[in-house]
Amino acid sequence: xxxxxxxxxxxxxxxxxxxxxxxxxxxxxxxxxxxxxxxxxxxxxxxxxxxxxxxxxxxxxxxxxxxxxxxxxxxxxxxxxxxxxxxxxxxxxxxxxxxxxxxxxxxxxxxxxxxxxxxxxxxxxxxxxxxxxxxxxxxxxxxxxxxxxxxxxxxxxxxxxxxxxxxxxxxxxxxxxxxxxxxxxxxxxxxxxxxxxxxxxxxxxxxxxxxxxxxxxxxxxxxxxxxxxxxxxxxxxxxxxxxxxxxxxxxxxxxxxxxxxxxxxxxxx
Amino acid sequence: xxxxxxxxxxxxxxxxxxxxxxxxxxxxxxxxxxxxxxxxxxxxxxxxxxxxxxxxxxxxxxxxxxxxxxxxxxxxxxxxxxxxxxxxxxxxxxxxxxxxxxxxxxxxxxxxxxxxxxxxxxxxxxxxxxxxxxxxxxxxxxxxxxxxxxxxxxxxxxxxxxxxxxxxxxxxxxxxxxxxxxxxxxxxxxxxxxxxxxxxxxxxxxxxxxxxxxxxxxxxxxxxxxxxxxxxxxxxxxxxxxxxxxxxxxxxxxxxxxxxxxxxxxxxx
Numbered sequence: 460x461x462x463x464x465x466x467x468x469x470x471x472x473x474x475x476x477x478x479x480x481x482x483x484x485x486x487x488x489x490x491x492x493x494x495x496x497x498x499x500x501x502x503x504x505x506x507x508x509x510x511x512x513x514x515x516x517x518x519x520x521x522x523x524x525x526x527x528x529x530x531x532x533x534x535x536x537x538x539x540x541x542x543x544x545x546x547x548x549x550x551x552x553x554x555x556x557x558x559x560x561x562x563x564x565x566x567x568x569x570x571x572x573x574x575x576x577x578x579x580x581x582x583x584x585x586x587x588x589x590x591x592x593x594x595x596x597x598x599x600x601x602x603x604x605x606x607x608x609x610x611x612x613x614x615x616x617x618x619x620x621x622x623x624x625x626x627x628x629x630x631x632x633x634x635x636x637x638x639x640x641x642x643x644x645x646x647x648x649x650x651x652x653x654x655x656x657x658x659x660x661x662x663x664x665x666x667x668x669x670x671x672x673x674x675x676x677x678x679x680x681x682x683x684x685x686x687x688x689x690x691x692x693x694x695x696x697x698x699x700x701x702x703x704x705x706x707x708x709x710x711x712x713x714x715x716x717x718x719x720x721x722x723x724x725x726x727x728x
Numbered sequence: 729x730x731x732x733x734x735x736x737x738x739x740x741x742x743x744x745x746x747x748x749x750x751x752x753x754x755x756x757x758x759x760x761x762x763x764x765x766x767x768x769x770x771x772x773x774x775x776x777x778x779x780x781x782x783x784x785x786x787x788x789x790x791x792x793x794x795x796x797x798x799x800x801x802x803x804x805x806x807x808x809x810x811x812x813x814x815x816x817x818x819x820x821x822x823x824x825x826x827x828x829x830x831x832x833x834x835x836x837x838x839x840x841x842x843x844x845x846x847x848x849x850x851x852x853x854x855x856x857x858x859x860x861x862x863x864x865x866x867x868x869x870x871x872x873x874x875x876x877x878x879x880x881x882x883x884x885x886x887x888x889x890x891x892x893x894x895x896x897x898x899x900x901x902x903x904x905x906x907x908x909x910x911x912x913x914x915x916x917x918x919x920x921x922x923x924x925x926x927x928x929x930x931x932x933x934x935x936x937x938x939x940x941x942x943x944x945x946x947x948x949x950x951x952x953x954x955x956x957x958x959x960x961x962x963x964x965x966x967x968x969x970x971x972x973x974x975x976x977x978x979x980x981x982x983x984x985x986x987x988x989x990x991x992x993x994x995x996x997x
Contacts, residue, residue, distance in 0.1 A: 582883065587876065
Protein backbone atom coordinates (compact mmCIF):
# COMPACT_ATOMS: atom_id res chain seq x y z
CA UNK A 460 0.00 0.00 0.00
CA UNK A 461 1.25 3.50 -0.87
CA UNK A 462 2.88 5.58 1.88
CA UNK A 463 0.16 8.25 1.76
CA UNK A 464 -2.64 5.67 1.76
CA UNK A 465 -1.20 3.92 4.80
CA UNK A 466 -1.01 7.25 6.60
CA UNK A 467 -4.55 8.29 5.64
CA UNK A 468 -5.98 4.92 6.65
CA UNK A 469 -4.23 5.10 9.98
CA UNK A 470 -5.54 8.61 10.66
CA UNK A 471 -9.06 7.62 9.61
CA UNK A 472 -9.18 4.39 11.64
CA UNK A 473 -9.04 6.10 15.03
CA UNK A 474 -10.11 9.55 13.82
CA UNK A 475 -6.86 10.73 15.27
CA UNK A 476 -3.87 12.81 14.20
CA UNK A 477 -1.93 12.02 17.36
CA UNK A 478 1.52 10.51 17.04
CA UNK A 479 2.89 9.13 20.29
CA UNK A 480 6.66 9.40 20.53
CA UNK A 481 7.99 6.29 22.20
CA UNK A 482 11.11 7.65 23.88
CA UNK A 483 11.92 5.32 26.78
CA UNK A 484 13.86 6.82 29.66
CA UNK A 485 14.73 4.58 32.61
CA UNK A 486 15.00 7.59 34.90
CA UNK A 487 11.31 8.33 34.32
CA UNK A 488 9.97 4.77 34.38
CA UNK A 489 7.69 3.61 37.20
CA UNK A 490 9.60 1.43 39.66
CA UNK A 491 7.68 -1.78 38.99
CA UNK A 492 8.57 -1.61 35.28
CA UNK A 493 12.29 -1.41 36.05
CA UNK A 494 12.08 -4.78 37.80
CA UNK A 495 10.91 -6.59 34.65
CA UNK A 496 13.14 -8.56 32.25
CA UNK A 497 12.82 -6.05 29.36
CA UNK A 498 11.69 -2.76 30.92
CA UNK A 499 11.74 -0.78 27.66
CA UNK A 500 9.53 -3.20 25.80
CA UNK A 501 7.20 -3.70 28.76
CA UNK A 502 6.81 0.07 29.15
CA UNK A 503 6.07 0.55 25.45
CA UNK A 504 3.75 -2.45 25.36
CA UNK A 505 1.68 -1.01 28.21
CA UNK A 506 1.51 2.37 26.44
CA UNK A 507 0.55 0.77 23.12
CA UNK A 508 -2.11 -1.40 24.80
CA UNK A 509 -3.93 1.60 26.29
CA UNK A 510 -3.48 4.03 23.38
CA UNK A 511 -3.76 1.91 20.23
CA UNK A 512 -7.35 2.97 19.57
CA UNK A 513 -6.55 6.66 20.05
CA UNK A 514 -3.51 7.25 17.86
CA UNK A 515 -2.62 7.63 14.21
CA UNK A 516 1.02 6.71 14.61
CA UNK A 517 3.81 5.71 16.93
CA UNK A 518 7.25 7.23 16.62
CA UNK A 519 10.07 5.57 18.53
CA UNK A 520 13.21 7.73 18.57
CA UNK A 521 16.21 5.53 17.85
CA UNK A 522 18.53 7.44 20.21
CA UNK A 523 16.55 6.32 23.25
CA UNK A 524 17.18 2.70 22.31
CA UNK A 525 20.73 2.96 20.99
CA UNK A 526 21.84 4.43 24.31
CA UNK A 527 21.00 1.12 25.98
CA UNK A 528 23.18 -0.82 23.55
CA UNK A 529 22.16 -4.07 21.87
CA UNK A 530 19.56 -4.75 24.53
CA UNK A 531 17.92 -1.43 23.71
CA UNK A 532 17.94 -2.14 20.00
CA UNK A 533 16.33 -5.50 20.63
CA UNK A 534 13.58 -3.67 22.54
CA UNK A 535 13.18 -1.27 19.60
CA UNK A 536 12.65 -4.15 17.19
CA UNK A 537 10.18 -5.84 19.58
CA UNK A 538 8.31 -2.55 20.02
CA UNK A 539 7.96 -1.96 16.28
CA UNK A 540 6.79 -5.55 15.81
CA UNK A 541 4.22 -5.12 18.59
CA UNK A 542 2.52 -2.06 17.07
CA UNK A 543 -0.79 -3.34 15.64
CA UNK A 544 -1.09 -3.70 11.86
CA UNK A 545 -2.70 -0.64 10.32
CA UNK A 546 -1.11 1.86 12.69
CA UNK A 547 1.55 3.99 11.03
CA UNK A 548 5.11 3.48 12.28
CA UNK A 549 7.72 6.22 12.10
CA UNK A 550 11.32 5.58 13.00
CA UNK A 551 12.65 8.88 14.29
CA UNK A 552 16.32 8.59 13.44
CA UNK A 553 17.29 11.78 11.56
CA UNK A 554 19.40 9.73 9.18
CA UNK A 555 21.14 10.89 6.01
CA UNK A 556 24.50 10.17 4.37
CA UNK A 557 26.02 9.85 0.90
CA UNK A 558 23.88 7.82 -1.51
CA UNK A 559 25.33 4.34 -1.09
CA UNK A 560 25.21 4.78 2.70
CA UNK A 561 21.69 6.21 2.86
CA UNK A 562 20.66 3.12 0.92
CA UNK A 563 21.82 1.04 3.90
CA UNK A 564 19.90 3.27 6.33
CA UNK A 565 16.78 2.83 4.20
CA UNK A 566 17.24 -0.93 4.33
CA UNK A 567 17.73 -0.79 8.11
CA UNK A 568 14.62 1.35 8.63
CA UNK A 569 12.14 -0.28 6.28
CA UNK A 570 13.33 -3.87 5.92
CA UNK A 571 15.05 -4.66 9.22
CA UNK A 572 12.89 -2.58 11.54
CA UNK A 573 9.67 -2.53 9.53
CA UNK A 574 8.97 1.21 9.80
CA UNK A 575 6.63 2.88 7.30
CA UNK A 576 8.55 6.14 7.43
CA UNK A 577 11.82 7.47 8.75
CA UNK A 578 12.84 11.00 9.66
CA UNK A 579 15.69 12.18 7.44
CA UNK A 580 18.07 15.12 7.77
CA UNK A 581 18.28 16.65 4.27
CA UNK A 582 21.49 18.70 4.79
CA UNK A 583 23.49 16.45 2.46
CA UNK A 584 21.07 16.96 -0.42
CA UNK A 585 19.24 14.87 -2.96
CA UNK A 586 21.48 11.82 -3.22
CA UNK A 587 21.27 11.45 0.57
CA UNK A 588 17.45 11.43 0.46
CA UNK A 589 16.76 9.54 -2.77
CA UNK A 590 17.42 5.98 -1.49
CA UNK A 591 14.64 6.43 1.08
CA UNK A 592 12.14 7.29 -1.68
CA UNK A 593 12.71 4.35 -4.04
CA UNK A 594 9.77 2.29 -2.84
CA UNK A 595 6.55 4.33 -2.87
CA UNK A 596 5.12 2.24 -0.03
CA UNK A 597 7.66 3.77 2.33
CA UNK A 598 8.71 7.35 2.79
CA UNK A 599 10.41 10.06 4.76
CA UNK A 600 9.69 13.03 6.93
CA UNK A 601 12.44 15.49 6.05
CA UNK A 602 13.58 17.88 8.75
CA UNK A 603 12.25 21.17 7.39
CA UNK A 604 12.21 23.43 10.43
CA UNK A 605 12.93 21.85 13.78
CA UNK A 606 11.33 22.76 17.09
CA UNK A 607 14.49 23.39 19.11
CA UNK A 608 16.47 26.52 20.01
CA UNK A 609 19.22 25.56 17.60
CA UNK A 610 16.89 26.12 14.63
CA UNK A 611 18.07 29.72 14.82
CA UNK A 612 21.72 28.75 14.13
CA UNK A 613 21.52 27.61 10.50
CA UNK A 614 17.91 26.89 9.57
CA UNK A 615 16.19 30.22 10.19
CA UNK A 616 18.98 32.65 9.16
CA UNK A 617 19.23 30.92 5.76
CA UNK A 618 15.52 30.27 5.45
CA UNK A 619 16.48 26.68 4.78
CA UNK A 620 12.88 25.63 5.44
CA UNK A 621 11.77 27.44 2.29
CA UNK A 622 14.56 25.85 0.26
CA UNK A 623 13.72 22.42 1.63
CA UNK A 624 10.06 22.99 0.80
CA UNK A 625 11.01 23.97 -2.77
CA UNK A 626 13.20 20.87 -3.14
CA UNK A 627 10.36 18.75 -1.78
CA UNK A 628 8.23 19.81 -4.74
CA UNK A 629 10.98 18.64 -7.10
CA UNK A 630 11.93 15.46 -5.29
CA UNK A 631 8.44 14.24 -4.41
CA UNK A 632 7.79 12.30 -7.64
CA UNK A 633 6.31 9.34 -5.76
CA UNK A 634 4.40 11.42 -3.21
CA UNK A 635 6.22 9.83 -0.32
CA UNK A 636 7.81 12.86 1.30
CA UNK A 637 6.47 14.48 4.44
CA UNK A 638 8.03 17.34 6.41
CA UNK A 639 8.95 17.85 10.04
CA UNK A 640 7.86 21.33 11.09
CA UNK A 641 8.15 22.25 14.74
CA UNK A 642 5.02 23.60 16.42
CA UNK A 643 7.19 26.37 17.82
CA UNK A 644 7.21 28.23 14.48
CA UNK A 645 3.82 29.82 13.83
CA UNK A 646 4.74 32.16 10.99
CA UNK A 647 6.77 29.72 8.97
CA UNK A 648 4.03 27.05 8.93
CA UNK A 649 1.96 28.96 6.42
CA UNK A 650 4.92 29.74 4.16
CA UNK A 651 6.00 26.10 4.02
CA UNK A 652 2.47 24.85 3.36
CA UNK A 653 2.02 27.37 0.58
CA UNK A 654 5.12 26.07 -1.23
CA UNK A 655 4.50 22.33 -0.95
CA UNK A 656 0.74 22.34 -1.53
CA UNK A 657 -1.94 20.59 0.47
CA UNK A 658 -0.99 16.92 0.04
CA UNK A 659 2.40 16.78 1.78
CA UNK A 660 1.92 15.52 5.35
CA UNK A 661 3.54 17.36 8.22
CA UNK A 662 4.94 15.71 11.31
CA UNK A 663 4.72 18.31 14.04
CA UNK A 664 6.80 17.94 17.18
CA UNK A 665 7.26 20.56 19.84
CA UNK A 666 3.91 20.81 21.60
CA UNK A 667 3.93 20.05 25.33
CA UNK A 668 7.35 20.27 27.01
CA UNK A 669 8.77 22.37 24.17
CA UNK A 670 5.91 24.88 24.32
CA UNK A 671 4.68 24.88 20.72
CA UNK A 672 1.33 26.13 19.47
CA UNK A 673 -1.22 23.43 18.68
CA UNK A 674 -3.61 25.74 16.84
CA UNK A 675 -1.24 26.71 14.04
CA UNK A 676 0.05 23.14 13.89
CA UNK A 677 -3.48 21.98 13.10
CA UNK A 678 -4.39 24.92 10.85
CA UNK A 679 -1.40 24.46 8.54
CA UNK A 680 -0.73 20.80 9.18
CA UNK A 681 -4.12 19.86 7.85
CA UNK A 682 -6.01 16.61 7.82
CA UNK A 683 -3.20 14.26 6.82
CA UNK A 684 -0.68 15.49 9.35
CA UNK A 685 0.56 14.17 12.65
CA UNK A 686 0.99 16.02 15.91
CA UNK A 687 3.61 14.35 18.06
CA UNK A 688 3.73 14.20 21.82
CA UNK A 689 6.30 12.14 23.69
CA UNK A 690 7.18 13.15 27.24
CA UNK A 691 3.83 14.86 27.80
CA UNK A 692 2.06 11.53 27.31
CA UNK A 693 4.54 8.88 28.42
CA UNK A 694 5.50 10.44 31.72
CA UNK A 695 2.32 12.27 32.72
CA UNK A 696 2.28 9.78 35.57
CA UNK A 697 5.34 7.93 36.75
CA UNK A 698 3.33 5.59 38.95
CA UNK A 699 1.53 2.27 38.42
CA UNK A 700 -1.23 4.05 36.53
CA UNK A 701 1.18 5.49 33.90
CA UNK A 702 -0.42 3.70 30.94
CA UNK A 703 -3.96 4.76 31.87
CA UNK A 704 -2.89 8.36 32.40
CA UNK A 705 -0.99 8.24 29.10
CA UNK A 706 -4.23 7.14 27.41
CA UNK A 707 -6.13 10.01 29.05
CA UNK A 708 -3.54 12.51 27.81
CA UNK A 709 -3.64 10.99 24.33
CA UNK A 710 -7.43 11.20 24.27
CA UNK A 711 -7.35 14.83 25.43
CA UNK A 712 -4.93 15.70 22.64
CA UNK A 713 -6.93 13.74 20.08
CA UNK A 714 -10.11 15.63 21.01
CA UNK A 715 -8.37 18.99 21.08
CA UNK A 716 -6.97 18.42 17.60
CA UNK A 717 -10.31 17.18 16.24
CA UNK A 718 -12.05 20.25 17.64
CA UNK A 719 -9.47 22.52 15.99
CA UNK A 720 -9.81 20.65 12.68
CA UNK A 721 -13.62 20.98 12.88
CA UNK A 722 -13.36 24.73 13.57
CA UNK A 723 -10.81 25.24 10.80
CA UNK A 724 -13.00 23.45 8.27
CA UNK A 725 -16.12 25.34 9.39
CA UNK A 726 -14.32 28.66 8.94
CA UNK A 727 -13.19 27.69 5.47
CA UNK A 728 -16.79 27.35 4.21
CA UNK B 729 43.11 11.59 27.78
CA UNK B 730 41.93 14.65 25.85
CA UNK B 731 40.30 14.13 22.44
CA UNK B 732 43.06 16.02 20.59
CA UNK B 733 45.83 14.23 22.47
CA UNK B 734 44.35 10.84 21.63
CA UNK B 735 44.19 11.84 17.98
CA UNK B 736 47.73 13.20 17.90
CA UNK B 737 49.13 10.14 19.65
CA UNK B 738 47.37 7.87 17.22
CA UNK B 739 48.71 9.80 14.21
CA UNK B 740 52.22 9.83 15.66
CA UNK B 741 52.30 6.15 16.60
CA UNK B 742 52.15 4.88 13.01
CA UNK B 743 53.28 8.13 11.35
CA UNK B 744 50.03 7.93 9.49
CA UNK B 745 47.06 10.16 8.72
CA UNK B 746 45.09 7.37 7.11
CA UNK B 747 41.62 6.59 8.40
CA UNK B 748 40.22 3.30 7.15
CA UNK B 749 36.45 3.36 6.78
CA UNK B 750 35.08 0.01 7.88
CA UNK B 751 31.98 -0.25 5.71
CA UNK B 752 31.13 -3.93 5.38
CA UNK B 753 29.19 -4.96 2.29
CA UNK B 754 28.31 -8.63 1.84
CA UNK B 755 28.06 -8.19 -1.91
CA UNK B 756 31.76 -7.29 -2.02
CA UNK B 757 33.06 -9.82 0.51
CA UNK B 758 35.31 -12.68 -0.61
CA UNK B 759 33.37 -15.95 -0.73
CA UNK B 760 35.26 -17.70 2.07
CA UNK B 761 34.38 -14.89 4.49
CA UNK B 762 30.67 -15.28 3.79
CA UNK B 763 30.81 -18.87 5.02
CA UNK B 764 32.00 -17.87 8.51
CA UNK B 765 29.77 -17.47 11.59
CA UNK B 766 30.11 -13.65 11.78
CA UNK B 767 31.29 -12.50 8.33
CA UNK B 768 31.26 -8.79 9.16
CA UNK B 769 33.46 -9.14 12.21
CA UNK B 770 35.77 -11.65 10.52
CA UNK B 771 36.20 -9.33 7.54
CA UNK B 772 36.95 -6.34 9.76
CA UNK B 773 39.25 -8.38 11.98
CA UNK B 774 41.32 -9.45 8.98
CA UNK B 775 41.53 -5.83 7.77
CA UNK B 776 42.49 -4.56 11.23
CA UNK B 777 45.12 -7.30 11.65
CA UNK B 778 46.95 -6.31 8.46
CA UNK B 779 46.54 -2.51 8.72
CA UNK B 780 46.82 -1.72 12.43
CA UNK B 781 50.43 -0.54 12.12
CA UNK B 782 49.64 1.66 9.12
CA UNK B 783 46.62 3.69 10.19
CA UNK B 784 45.76 6.60 12.45
CA UNK B 785 42.12 5.69 12.82
CA UNK B 786 39.29 3.36 11.93
CA UNK B 787 35.86 4.67 11.05
CA UNK B 788 33.01 2.18 10.90
CA UNK B 789 29.90 3.68 9.31
CA UNK B 790 26.88 2.70 11.38
CA UNK B 791 24.58 2.34 8.35
CA UNK B 792 26.53 -0.65 7.06
CA UNK B 793 25.87 -2.47 10.34
CA UNK B 794 22.32 -1.29 11.03
CA UNK B 795 21.21 -2.68 7.68
CA UNK B 796 22.01 -6.18 8.93
CA UNK B 797 19.81 -5.74 12.00
CA UNK B 798 20.81 -6.78 15.51
CA UNK B 799 23.41 -9.21 14.18
CA UNK B 800 25.08 -6.33 12.34
CA UNK B 801 25.07 -4.15 15.42
CA UNK B 802 26.65 -6.94 17.42
CA UNK B 803 29.41 -7.07 14.78
CA UNK B 804 29.84 -3.30 15.09
CA UNK B 805 30.37 -3.57 18.83
CA UNK B 806 32.80 -6.47 18.41
CA UNK B 807 34.69 -4.54 15.74
CA UNK B 808 35.08 -1.44 17.90
CA UNK B 809 36.21 -3.60 20.82
CA UNK B 810 38.77 -5.33 18.60
CA UNK B 811 40.51 -2.13 17.46
CA UNK B 812 43.82 -2.01 19.38
CA UNK B 813 44.14 0.45 22.24
CA UNK B 814 45.79 3.67 21.10
CA UNK B 815 44.20 3.72 17.66
CA UNK B 816 41.56 6.41 17.27
CA UNK B 817 38.00 5.19 16.76
CA UNK B 818 35.41 7.24 14.90
CA UNK B 819 31.80 6.19 14.72
CA UNK B 820 30.51 7.56 11.43
CA UNK B 821 26.84 8.01 12.21
CA UNK B 822 25.91 11.58 11.20
CA UNK B 823 23.79 11.90 14.31
CA UNK B 824 22.07 15.00 15.65
CA UNK B 825 18.72 15.72 17.31
CA UNK B 826 17.21 18.03 19.94
CA UNK B 827 19.33 18.35 23.08
CA UNK B 828 17.84 15.65 25.30
CA UNK B 829 17.95 13.22 22.36
CA UNK B 830 21.49 14.06 21.23
CA UNK B 831 22.49 13.31 24.80
CA UNK B 832 21.31 9.73 24.25
CA UNK B 833 23.23 9.50 20.97
CA UNK B 834 26.37 10.71 22.76
CA UNK B 835 25.85 8.01 25.39
CA UNK B 836 25.35 5.37 22.67
CA UNK B 837 28.48 6.45 20.78
CA UNK B 838 30.95 7.00 23.59
CA UNK B 839 29.71 4.79 26.44
CA UNK B 840 27.99 1.87 24.72
CA UNK B 841 30.16 1.61 21.60
CA UNK B 842 33.38 3.06 22.98
CA UNK B 843 34.11 5.44 20.10
CA UNK B 844 36.49 8.39 20.62
CA UNK B 845 34.59 10.57 18.17
CA UNK B 846 31.34 10.56 16.29
CA UNK B 847 30.35 12.36 13.10
CA UNK B 848 27.53 14.82 13.79
CA UNK B 849 25.18 16.62 11.41
CA UNK B 850 24.98 20.21 12.72
CA UNK B 851 21.80 21.27 10.87
CA UNK B 852 19.79 21.43 14.10
CA UNK B 853 22.24 23.85 15.72
CA UNK B 854 24.05 24.23 19.01
CA UNK B 855 21.79 22.33 21.39
CA UNK B 856 21.97 19.32 19.03
CA UNK B 857 25.79 19.34 19.14
CA UNK B 858 26.47 20.37 22.74
CA UNK B 859 25.78 16.99 24.42
CA UNK B 860 28.55 15.41 22.34
CA UNK B 861 31.06 17.98 23.65
CA UNK B 862 30.48 17.66 27.38
CA UNK B 863 33.39 15.33 28.06
CA UNK B 864 36.63 16.72 26.61
CA UNK B 865 38.03 13.23 26.16
CA UNK B 866 35.48 12.61 23.43
CA UNK B 867 34.47 14.76 20.51
CA UNK B 868 32.79 15.22 17.17
CA UNK B 869 33.53 15.70 13.53
CA UNK B 870 30.81 18.07 12.36
CA UNK B 871 29.68 17.79 8.77
CA UNK B 872 31.06 21.01 7.33
CA UNK B 873 31.09 20.39 3.59
CA UNK B 874 30.36 16.88 2.41
CA UNK B 875 31.95 15.10 -0.53
CA UNK B 876 28.79 14.12 -2.38
CA UNK B 877 26.85 15.64 -5.29
CA UNK B 878 24.09 16.76 -2.93
CA UNK B 879 26.45 19.25 -1.28
CA UNK B 880 25.29 21.63 -3.99
CA UNK B 881 21.65 21.49 -2.86
CA UNK B 882 21.85 23.32 0.48
CA UNK B 883 25.47 23.46 1.65
CA UNK B 884 27.21 25.29 -1.18
CA UNK B 885 24.45 27.75 -2.23
CA UNK B 886 24.19 29.00 1.35
CA UNK B 887 27.91 28.75 2.05
CA UNK B 888 26.91 26.76 5.11
CA UNK B 889 30.49 25.51 5.45
CA UNK B 890 31.64 29.04 6.32
CA UNK B 891 28.84 29.42 8.87
CA UNK B 892 29.63 26.06 10.40
CA UNK B 893 33.31 27.01 10.57
CA UNK B 894 32.37 30.28 12.32
CA UNK B 895 30.17 28.43 14.81
CA UNK B 896 32.97 25.95 15.42
CA UNK B 897 35.11 28.81 16.71
CA UNK B 898 32.38 29.72 19.16
CA UNK B 899 31.39 26.22 20.20
CA UNK B 900 34.85 24.71 20.50
CA UNK B 901 35.50 25.69 24.13
CA UNK B 902 36.95 22.29 24.98
CA UNK B 903 38.86 21.87 21.72
CA UNK B 904 37.01 18.69 20.88
CA UNK B 905 35.44 19.63 17.56
CA UNK B 906 36.78 18.48 14.21
CA UNK B 907 35.24 19.04 10.80
CA UNK B 908 34.31 16.78 7.92
CA UNK B 909 35.43 18.41 4.69
CA UNK B 910 35.15 16.41 1.49
CA UNK B 911 38.28 16.10 -0.64
CA UNK B 912 36.10 17.03 -3.62
CA UNK B 913 36.16 20.72 -2.64
CA UNK B 914 39.54 22.26 -3.35
CA UNK B 915 38.65 25.93 -3.08
CA UNK B 916 36.63 25.72 0.08
CA UNK B 917 39.33 23.88 2.05
CA UNK B 918 41.44 27.00 2.41
CA UNK B 919 38.49 29.19 3.39
CA UNK B 920 37.38 26.79 6.11
CA UNK B 921 40.90 26.36 7.47
CA UNK B 922 41.38 30.11 7.60
CA UNK B 923 38.29 30.56 9.76
CA UNK B 924 38.87 27.77 12.27
CA UNK B 925 42.63 28.15 12.70
CA UNK B 926 45.27 25.46 12.58
CA UNK B 927 44.27 23.27 15.54
CA UNK B 928 40.89 21.95 14.41
CA UNK B 929 41.34 18.49 12.85
CA UNK B 930 39.72 17.71 9.53
CA UNK B 931 38.29 14.35 8.60
CA UNK B 932 38.53 14.17 4.83
CA UNK B 933 36.42 11.65 2.93
CA UNK B 934 35.99 11.55 -0.81
CA UNK B 935 39.33 10.43 -2.20
CA UNK B 936 39.31 7.24 -4.25
CA UNK B 937 35.88 6.18 -5.55
CA UNK B 938 34.49 9.70 -5.10
CA UNK B 939 37.37 11.29 -7.03
CA UNK B 940 38.61 13.90 -4.53
CA UNK B 941 41.98 15.62 -4.58
CA UNK B 942 44.49 14.30 -2.06
CA UNK B 943 46.91 17.19 -2.45
CA UNK B 944 44.59 19.90 -1.23
CA UNK B 945 43.24 17.57 1.44
CA UNK B 946 46.76 17.30 2.85
CA UNK B 947 47.72 20.94 2.29
CA UNK B 948 44.74 22.31 4.20
CA UNK B 949 44.03 19.34 6.40
CA UNK B 950 47.41 19.62 8.00
CA UNK B 951 49.25 17.37 10.38
CA UNK B 952 46.44 16.49 12.76
CA UNK B 953 43.91 15.54 10.13
CA UNK B 954 42.65 12.27 8.80
CA UNK B 955 42.21 11.19 5.20
CA UNK B 956 39.58 8.52 4.91
CA UNK B 957 39.43 5.71 2.42
CA UNK B 958 36.83 2.96 2.60
CA UNK B 959 35.96 1.10 -0.60
CA UNK B 960 39.34 1.83 -2.22
CA UNK B 961 41.06 -0.11 0.55
CA UNK B 962 38.54 -2.73 1.68
CA UNK B 963 37.57 -4.01 -1.73
CA UNK B 964 40.77 -3.50 -3.74
CA UNK B 965 40.78 -7.28 -3.92
CA UNK B 966 37.69 -9.40 -3.41
CA UNK B 967 39.67 -12.64 -3.23
CA UNK B 968 41.43 -14.56 -0.45
CA UNK B 969 44.23 -11.98 -0.41
CA UNK B 970 41.85 -9.06 0.35
CA UNK B 971 43.44 -8.19 3.70
CA UNK B 972 46.98 -8.15 2.31
CA UNK B 973 45.95 -6.04 -0.67
CA UNK B 974 44.07 -3.72 1.70
CA UNK B 975 47.30 -3.30 3.68
CA UNK B 976 49.21 -2.51 0.48
CA UNK B 977 46.65 0.14 -0.48
CA UNK B 978 46.78 1.59 3.02
CA UNK B 979 50.55 1.75 2.94
CA UNK B 980 50.49 3.43 -0.49
CA UNK B 981 48.09 6.06 0.80
CA UNK B 982 50.10 6.54 4.00
CA UNK B 983 53.28 7.15 2.00
CA UNK B 984 51.59 9.41 -0.51
CA UNK B 985 50.20 11.56 2.32
CA UNK B 986 53.51 11.64 4.15
CA UNK B 987 55.27 12.75 0.98
CA UNK B 988 52.72 15.51 0.47
CA UNK B 989 53.08 16.62 4.10
CA UNK B 990 56.87 16.67 3.72
CA UNK B 991 56.65 18.75 0.54
CA UNK B 992 54.10 21.12 2.06
CA UNK B 993 56.31 21.70 5.10
CA UNK B 994 59.38 22.19 2.95
CA UNK B 995 57.60 24.79 0.84
CA UNK B 996 56.48 26.65 3.94
CA UNK B 997 60.08 27.25 5.04
